[in-house]
Amino acid sequence: xxxxxxxxxxxxxxxxxxxxxxxxxxxxxxxxxxxxxxxxxxxxxxxxxxxxxxxxxxxxxxxxxxxxxxxxxxxxxxxxxxxxxxxxxxxxxxxxxxxxxxxxxxxxxxxxxxxxxxxxxxxxxxxxxxxxxxxxxxxxxxxxxxxxxxxxxxxxxxxxxxxxxxxxxxxxxxxxxxxxxxxxxxxxxxxxxxx
Amino acid sequence: xxxxxxxxxxxxxxxxxxxxxxxxxxxxxxxxxxxxxxxxxxxxxxxxxxxxxxxxxxxxxxxxxxxxxxxxxxxxxxxxxxxxxxxxxxxxxxxxxxxxxxxxxxxxxxxxxxxxxxxxxxxxxxxxxxxxxxxxxxxxxxxxxxxxxxxxxxxxxxxxxxxxxxxxxxxxxxxxxxxxxxxxxxxxxxxxxxx
Numbered sequence: 053x054x055x056x057x058x059x060x061x062x063x064x065x066x067x068x069x070x071x072x073x074x075x076x077x078x079x080x081x082x083x084x085x086x087x088x089x090x091x092x093x094x095x096x097x098x099x100x101x102x103x104x105x106x107x108x109x110x111x112x113x114x115x116x117x118x119x120x121x122x123x124x125x126x127x128x129x130x131x132x133x134x135x136x137x138x139x140x141x142x143x144x145x146x147x148x149x150x151x152x153x154x155x156x157x158x159x160x161x162x163x164x165x166x167x168x169x170x171x172x173x174x175x176x177x178x179x180x181x182x183x184x185x186x187x188x189x190x191x192x193x194x195x196x197x198x199x200x201x202x203x204x205x206x207x208x209x210x211x212x213x214x215x216x217x218x219x220x221x222x223x224x225x226x227x228x229x230x231x232x233x234x235x236x237x238x239x240x241x242x243x244x245x246x247x
Numbered sequence: 248x249x250x251x252x253x254x255x256x257x258x259x260x261x262x263x264x265x266x267x268x269x270x271x272x273x274x275x276x277x278x279x280x281x282x283x284x285x286x287x288x289x290x291x292x293x294x295x296x297x298x299x300x301x302x303x304x305x306x307x308x309x310x311x312x313x314x315x316x317x318x319x320x321x322x323x324x325x326x327x328x329x330x331x332x333x334x335x336x337x338x339x340x341x342x343x344x345x346x347x348x349x350x351x352x353x354x355x356x357x358x359x360x361x362x363x364x365x366x367x368x369x370x371x372x373x374x375x376x377x378x379x380x381x382x383x384x385x386x387x388x389x390x391x392x393x394x395x396x397x398x399x400x401x402x403x404x405x406x407x408x409x410x411x412x413x414x415x416x417x418x419x420x421x422x423x424x425x426x427x428x429x430x431x432x433x434x435x436x437x438x439x440x441x442x
Binding site: 078 | 268269270271272273347348351354355357358359361362363368371372375376395397398399401402404405406407408409410412413415416417418421422425426428429430432433436437440
């Protein structure tokens with residue numbers, strides 16, 4: 053941790069990392085405090101509602117960062133199918149370079165909270181919608197039929213979440229690489245079929 | 248719980264349900280014992296290694312049951328694209344009828360355990376491979392090119408896991424329905440393009 057970071061910022065960053073690697077329930081307050089090198093009093097000073105409030109901010113922060121990354125990656129390549137495929141290959145590298153510990157920063161929390169924590173579920177739902185919208189806007193800008201972009205962007209986001217889960221569980225970048233390659237090819241077929 | 252079930256069976260079934268709805272770390276031993284109406288002594292009698300051993304058996308059991316279900320559903324419809332789409336629609340109904348509490352029985356545990364519990368990670372990895380193989384065999388039997396069935400079956404499984412996560416988080420069957428519809432259509436395009 054960089055010493056110039058504020059106490060609050062260190063806590064949020066530690067929470068982001070722990071929530072991504074192991075989920076919400078496995079992440080104890082003590083682990084967050086230890087990782088961010090902060091005293092317990094600081095937590096309740098900055099986050100009076102405790103772990104849930106900190107987790108909500110951490111997930112929202114990660115979600116917005118990733119949304120910006122998705123939008124930048126998609127904007128950098130004109131062809132939507134190639135852009136989506138490139139994004140999957142980049143994610144595969146990221147997951148691999150972390151020893152398959154990272155990737156899918158909100159997936160575990162989303163599933164854990166879907167039945168047990170309405171506040172966190174709502175934050176995750178908003179993030180998923182923001183990511184899906186980024187894909188949909190790219191498809192629309194690339195001339196995909198407006199009647200299909202909602203469903204196609206849901207498909208892309210599903211593959212993103214599912215293939216990341218497989219890559220982490222199987223400890224291999226292959227699922228993300230294979231899924232990205234097939235998805236790129238299929239998006240090209242759809243574009244050709246509808247033009 | 249049916250009273251004629253053995254104590255051991257009641258514990259495994261309770262674990263299956265709790266792991267599916269809220270994951271591994273959120274599921275306490277007391278909750279499993281309460282749900283299965285068994286005394287604490289029974290747990291260590293049947294599962295000397297405790298919660299981890301019980302969870303491993305529960306996940307493996309669920310995984311085999313679902314593998315059998317996938318194989319039966321795929322065998323019931325000759326066309327692979329239609330069979331896969333039908334399977335997603337059936338899953339969408341299941342998730343919806345549970346109030347979006349159920350679906351993706353091993354996803355949360357897979358992600359939680361990917362960095363923290365090697366035993367559970369391995370069980371989840373084996374189940375994912377079994378499910379993927381069921382899809383691959385259907386594609387091969389339906390004449391999809393053998394050079395592509397591994398990647399295509401990885402894609403199908405990714406969509407299955409990811410769309411279930413979205414449906415549960417967004418509390419809507421729509422992601423599973425949309426993803427299944429698009430996937431069925433894409434599999435048809437691939438089949439036509441390679442024939």
